[in-house]
Every structure is written in structure tokens, then in C-alpha cells.
Amino acid sequence: MQVETADMVKVFSRPQSLTAAKSTYCPGCHHGILTRIIGKTIDELGIAERTVCIAPVGCSVFAYNWYRCDAIQAAHGRASAVATGVKRADPNLIVFAYQGDGDFASIGTAESIHAANRGENITVIFVNNQVYGMTGGEMAPTSLVHQKTTTTPAGRDPAQVGYPIRFSEMIAQLDAPTYITRQALFDTRRILDTEEAIKKAFENQVNEKGYSLVEVLSTCPTNWRMSPIASNKHVADVVTEVFPLGDLVDRR
């Protein structure tokens, strides 16, 4: 049943920078919220005509289908390197790399660190859900201690496979990055905080301020074997203890 809306004002709708394509994400996955926030930011800054999305490998591999802008799908982990190339070839373009934790913090470690260390004028969105989602829920470098995954069925044992990497903190040691922050999407307040952070990260690039990284703690209800609502609670209660929220670097 749909409600009559003739005498009402529309206050919330799909961002214009997004295509009409339906997402391929699982029910309750935070990737979709983040996609909407990026679309909204591109709308607000009026940069759709000159924005280039660098899609990663992972669940968000189809990111080029969601945005009404140009896109390149990079080899696994190399989105920050491809973004560097695009930005240096045409500095007028607004380039953002959208990468998961397996892509950004594991396979692409070298490219990710060195793009940050060079202070490339790009925006990187780093989606941290502590698991390899697309390939079936294997352990990621960001997986929590004792987290059960398909490759650590008894839980992540630090004696054997180490501790979760706090990648944003690592990059925050460097001199070049302009803005590094960690945000989450488990409730409306955090969604609004993330909207603000992503807008800042894009504005930095528009204003030629340099490298911006927004890490977003995200859920993976399917591979965590939790309901979407329990997943949100897990991020709020457990994940934020290991990955605290807030700005790490702000040199604007």
C-alpha cells in the first residue's frame, strides 16, 4: 500500500549521482549506506562530471555500476595506485578509491602505504568489515582476535596469525596525509558523522589539500553469521573497542 503524497514535500530520495541499478550486496550490508553517502556528497559538491571512481576487488567490485561517473576497476589491492595515475594524468579530476580491508590493508598494503606517504591528492574510502566477504568469509588482516572465520574456524589465534592491523593508525604516522579518520554506520548518529567525514575528504581533494582516508567500520551479516541488527550491535560494542572511532590526522 502506498500513501498519498500529493500535498507533501519530498525530503529524502535517491542521490542523483547514483544509477537506478539495484545493489548486489547482501541484506543489511553497510556498503549500501556508504554508496548512498558518497552519491550524496558528489551531488552536494556538484562534481559528478569530473569524478572518477576506482573500484576494488571484493564485494564492492561492481562499484562502477552504482555511480553516474567514470570508473576504473583496479587489480586487487591496487586501487590507490590506479587513483594516483588518474589524478596525475589529469589533476582536474576528482578521484576516489573505494576499497575493502582485504583489498586495502592486505593485498594492496604497499600501494596503499606509498600513496599515502606521497600525499597524493586523492580520496580513499576504506571499508573495514574484518573479513573477506566476497570469497566466502576468510580471515582478513583486520579480523579480531578469536573471530571465527572460514579459515580460522576455532577463532583467530594471534600466536599463529597475528593481531588485527590498525591500518589507519599506521598511515597516521606518516607526515604527508592531510586527513585520516575512522567512522562507523551502526546508528543514525554515526551515519551523519560519516557523511560529514566523507564530505571533508572530498572537499580536501577539491581544494587541493592532499591525501584523505576515511576508514568506515562496516558489517558483514552473512559472513559474521549474525542478523543485521546483531551485527550493528557487534560493531558498537566489540569492534569499536579494537578500532576506536574519531579523527587521527587533520592537517587541513
Place this chain on the structure above:
Amino acid sequence: MPRGTVRIDEERCKGCGLCIAACPQQVLGFSGELNHSGYNVVHMERPSACVGCAFCAMTCPDIAIEVYRQKVPAQS
């Protein structure tokens, strides 16, 4: 007269229920009806309670919700 209302794109809805939990007015609930993808889609259970805050739409990972508000009468 409700102060707000939502339109839910039933074919986009994946029935995750995040909007139901996000609504401060307990407006939304599962309809029990399945869409073409087989998901139990969300509908308005108490439409008269909606204030048009858009928390549901902000939370929806599939951008399936549009939010409307009553026009505010011009101040005299």
C-alpha cells in the same frame, strides 16, 4: 493527519529490518509479503505515527525509502 510518510520501493527492499530498528516512532514492520527476489518487505504498520524524520531512509542500505513531510503552513 500524519506529519510525514515514507514510500518503500518493494522491489529494492531486502527485508534486512535496519529501518524498523532505526524508526523512533515504531512506524515500520515486516509486511509478510514477499517481493520478486523472495524478501519479506517492510511496510508502514502505523502510518499515522510517522513524523518524516528520515532515519529509516538514512539507514536503508538499498536506498529503497523516500521520505515526505507535510508542508508547513505559511506564517501570518
